[in-house]
Amino acid sequence: MRLLGKIAIVTGSASGIGRGIALAMAKEGAHIAIVDVNEEKGKQTLEEINQYTEGMLFIKDISVKETVYTIVEEVVKRFGKLDIIVNNAHVSSQAPFIETTQELIDLSFGTGFYPTFHFMQAAYPELKKSRGKVINFASGAGLEGQVTQTSYAAAKEAIRAISRVAANEWGPEGINVNMISPIALTPGVxxxxESAPQLYDEMIKKIPLRRLGDPEQDIGRVAVFLASSDSDYITGQTFMVDGGSIKLR
Structure with a gap:
């Protein structure tokens, strides 16, 4: 129970990687605030969370700054504090570089970068009190410049940039800011x-460990580590939880 009594906000946690992280943290004793736009799946995840600990559900559009601040306020009002922020939510659409429009850039930054930025700012006063943890998300799309991923890669690298700045500025106050760059078997994957088995097999062959990560057991367990006291002397780092696909230097 490494997170016993901790309070965590996990965005995009109705399904996929966010759900996996929320469940992994709940099983370690953390109370979880689920934030998503999918009400049906959000309620299902809340029921799962409540089997282990106490959860609350926000069906909100976090691209709106004021909504982000309201969520933080309501979580603190209910639980009395905030220890962990996991900024997982992100929506984007692929297009070749020359066909990437302002709308696609705005979608990626509006659902990924800006909510991350606003949650970090909104949570800062509480994280300072609790000497808390921030977990943000990077991507191989940005690290390697994957084709057709202009808007997504740009937003993810922007998130890495502000995470490193916050790690330097907030380190003296005992706040840890780290990033996970995952590859996982999500519902979308x-x-x-099922629709493109040959392409899927080709992708798997490029992963040294020859499999995709499990959202809870692989990605979630790393998130638990970064949210716990075990990672107190680590900040500003990008953790490649991708089966060995990218090796940072």
Missing amino acids: EQWR
């Missing part, structure tokens, strides 16, 4: 595997 499962659908793609």
